[in-house]
Every structure is written in structure tokens, then in C-alpha cells.
Amino acid sequence: MERASALGALLCGALCLGGATADAAGRFEPPDGKTLLIVGQEAGEIGRYWKQVGPAAGYMLYANLDTLSALREPWKGHLCADSGLHSLQDWDKNYPGTVAQIGLYMVGILDDINRGELDDYIEEMGELLRKTKKPVLLRVGYELDAGWNRYTPEQYVKAYTRIARILRGQSADGKRAPIKPVNNVALVWHSAAYLTYGERPFTDWWPGDEYVDWIGISLFAWKNESDNKANLEQAEKIATFAKAHGKPLMIAESAPKQYYPVTSDRAWDGWYAPMFAWIAAHNVKAFSYINQDWNAQPMWSNVACGGGGDWGDTRVQVPGSRVLDRWQLTVSSERFINQGDALYKAIGFAPDR
Template identity: 35%
Template structure:
């Protein structure tokens, strides 16, 4: 049977589907409607409401079993999510969509075909978006909090990709995202969860700290990506523990012991190392997704901090941090929203790799 690959060569400078041209990187903002902004109240005080440069992509989430937040609005105590509203919003007409697909405790059902109807529904919905879509299947697969069984995870991942190929969902690429989390206490053998080169388009990771351990874990992930010749997406990133509004840093586990910080100090301690690491590894890191949210205001992440202390990572809430952010993303290497963005990413893709 001929199937459409989710891995397509679009130019000599673009080795993976929807990879930015050489020496350029795509900026994505997430991860809920309030964070990105541009909607009616209460979601009208986010990134695009304060930053004139619209992002090249936006992040949203859904779960495979119910596909909540895809066609209808859902709030799981961490902000409103509604992918269709993003697609229908003219502000994001020239932004790609990045979807985090939750599969915790669903991977076995997906692998044995029980969720084929949902996979088909998701694929058909993605097709009608008529834009590049990056699907993070079972994101942070190695995170202990997700407890994904490696074999079931791989089988579910492969089945979803196979079904998408049968449906010819050519505007979607898959992202295999590790957590690269220092809180795990050890470096996981991420290869145990790897479905195989023929099923993975992009490799992704999360970055919330700037510690030596964070760098070590990410170095290992990038080495894996280079070995497998895959481009990399920073799928989730934010300065955990910092509050850009209150200008403080707290203990990331309990939210105690606040330390006052100047905007310049916050930038120097988290943002500068973050962007420096990306620049150092620009040969493989091609997309960067930043989470621009007041974590402390959301029930899931706020007090009593059952999931750790996150703070407030909105870049627009402090004028000095906002200025430094704008200076950074205004560099021509960053791809933001533009009428030619999709074309520059090689969309629409017309060819396939028959198998």
C-alpha cells in the first residue's frame, strides 16, 4: 500500500518537513489562550496583546481519548484551550500550530486499536487547518510523572503515524519529545522509547532550568538527535521559579524563600543561558517554544504547589524584560508570523515518499 510519509524533503536547505531555512529558527508561544492572548475576555491580556511581533507558532494541548480542547473549549485548571478558536482567529492566520497530545494511561488502548476512531478524528481535523501542524505525541515520554511503558508507547506512536499516513495528513509532522528533566534524578535511556527514524520527524525537549544537570541532559538529547539526523524543537521552556512581575525567585519545590531580583539579573540567570545554548546548537535546534504564562494564577500550578513552584514567565509584565525579549526576537534569524511564513517553511508539501 502506498502511504504518505510525514517526512518530506522540501529543499536542499530543509531536510525535514517544515524545517526553517538554514540559519533561521521559528519562535512559538504557548501554552493556553490566556497566555497567547488575542481573544475576548478573559483571554485578552496575553502575549499578542502586548507584543507587536506576532509569533510564528502557538502551542495548545489535547488528550487522545476525548480530544478535549480541539473543537470545543476546555479548562483543566491550567488555562483555556481551544485549538479551533486559534485556527479561526485572524491574528494567528500566519502561525503554525503545535499540539501536545496527552496519552498517559492511554498508550495501550491506542496501540491495540481501541482509539482508532479518535486518531482518525484528530487526523481529519488537522487536515482542515490548512497550515503546518507539529504533533507532540505523548510528550515528555521519559518523565516519571507520565509513567509511559516504553513498548506500549512505541506501539501507540507507530499506530498513530501509520493511520495518519493512510489518511494522507500531509500538513502534520510528528515530534518525539523528551522531558530532559533534572528532577528525575538520573539520565533516562531515552532510546527505550524511540519508535524509529521512519516514524519520527522531529525530536523535542523541555527546558525549565539552567543548571549544569539541565545542560548535561539536553546535551545527551541533542547528541541523540544528531546521531539520528533529526531537527530539534524546544517544545516547552520557561524560567521555573522566577516571577517576572514580582521580580523574585523562589524554591522550585515549595515556593518558599523568595529572593529579590532585578530584571537584568533574571535575564542574566535564565534567559541569556537559554538563548546562548540555542545559538551554540543552532545546527540542530530549529524551533523554540516558550511558555508565556502566569503559572501562579492557575489552580493546577499555583499554591499549594503540588506540582512545584513555577512563578510568572510572562515577558510583557516587566518593561525591562520585555525590552530585552524584543531585542532578541527582532533579530532576522527568528521567524515570526508573516504572510510568507508557511511558504518559507515549505508548505504546502506536494511530494511523498511511497512505501
């Protein structure tokens, strides 16, 4: 690992946010009124989107901190995994001029992080991301306040802060020499924007302005109106919070699931058009759409894995799609920034960083 000098780390302090800018507005943030389209979530489906629909600004994948799966080498999961292929190398090789949006899975390991037992992994992760020389939006412990993750606020804030400090070239504990700041990584604080674990305020999980570059939310279609209402109301609160804290807002995970199938005449007006209207109304600066055939994943289709699930097939380009033409027209509009030199210029990223 490349270590920063003690003097450099001291001078760096809270201002070494590791990117093209170090102001409160965030890092790799497009101008107001502009949105990055990010497509997920597994390599095969992303490749098909690129060929059949067109380029996007970014690629979305998932990785485990305690194994560095999908970062050290491609990860295909296991029989009952909701995964497919996730690979940092696939993005780095096949999608020049784009950003990566990475969901970092940390369930069950917060105490290990907080004891410093995974510092080597955090540093190695930083080096693997640095080597891409491309912008990375890292969702640290995504959907941090969700009941299904069971992160207590105290554990999470401590773990998030430790990861942030290490990646930004600061000592996590005052003992270990810091690494050089990983300048191409922006940190995303991602709320599920739903019912919180322990019914605590989402702000209990907030690590502080100095450690957050983006604020993210999940925004899905739900089975019943009460769940849809809960998701939208919480999303509104977090959008207001992001604005108050001067942080760009990202929809970090989103899909209509099976409730608005793309082959249905009601899909566009029922889910897609309202979603794009919400993006415009709230100045959302990154929209991560999960363009995925969930039914092809064993976790949702194999009875031995539990089966069930309500995810469906959310690929906009499936045969018989009633949304594809309007999708392509919308994401090629002036609001959306896609792959290429214009993207890096818009977000203030220099590829040689």
C-alpha cells in the same frame, strides 16, 4: 473519514510522511540558523502576548487523545487543572499564517491505543487537524521518558508508531482501511531531557527515524544545581542524537519559572541570554516559550488543589519587566521567523495542502 486506496497506501509505504517534504531533514523545518518562536500555553495568555508584545510564529496548546479535548471544541479544564482555555479553533480563527504546536496527552491510555480501541479518535484527530489547512507540530505523548508520565518504552513505541502510521495514511494493523495522509501534521518525539523513567536510556523510547519529523526537549530553570545540570546534560545528549539522525531540534517547553522572575535585574543574564545562546549554538529550529502566569492557575494557587509549585509568572510583558525590551529585540532579529507569508515559505508549507 476519507480513506486512501489500497494501491495508494502500498505505493506510499514509508515515504508518505505527510508533509511538504518527505526527506530525513524533517517537515516544516526552517533553514539552518533560523528559529520559529512559539508561544504558549493557554488562549488568554497567548492573545495578550500577541497584543502586548507582538506576533510569533506559532501557538502552543494541549489536547487529550481519548476525549479530543481542545480539538473537537475548546477545553477549559476543571477546578484543579493546570490549563486555562485550550482551543484548536481559537488558533485557527485568530492566528493566520502561523503553526500550531500541540502537546498530545496520553497518560493512562497507551494500552488502549495499542489494542486499537482509540483508532477512531486518532482518525478524527487527523481530520480535525487536516481541516485547519495550517501546519501542525504534534508532540505525541509529550515528555515521553519522564517519570511523571510513567510510559514504559515498549508501550510508548508501539503507541507512537500506531498513531504515526494512521496519520500518515498507512494501515495500523493490516485490517482497517487507512485514511488519506494528513499532510499538514509533523510528528514530534519530545523527551523531558531529564531523569528518565526507570533510569533507562532515552533511546529506549525511540520509534525509528521513519516515524519522527522533529526531536523535542524540555529546558527549564530548576531549584538546585544538580537538577539544572541533569537537564542541560541530557539536553546536550539529545541535541547530539538529533544531529546524528538528521532531525531538526525543538525546545518544546521552556520557562525560567520562579527562579528568574522577569522583574528581576538578574533575569536576562541569568536565564534568557544563556537560553538564546544555547539556541544559536545547537541550531535549535523551534523555541516554545511558556509565557504564562502560572500563579493564576488553580492547580498552583488553590490550597484545595494542593497549591505550591515553583512556576511563578513567566510573562515577559508584565509591569516592571526587566527583560521585555531585550526579548523583543532578540525575537525580531534575523534568526527568528514570525507570523506571515515568509514563515510558510521558509518552512516549505503550501496553505492549500
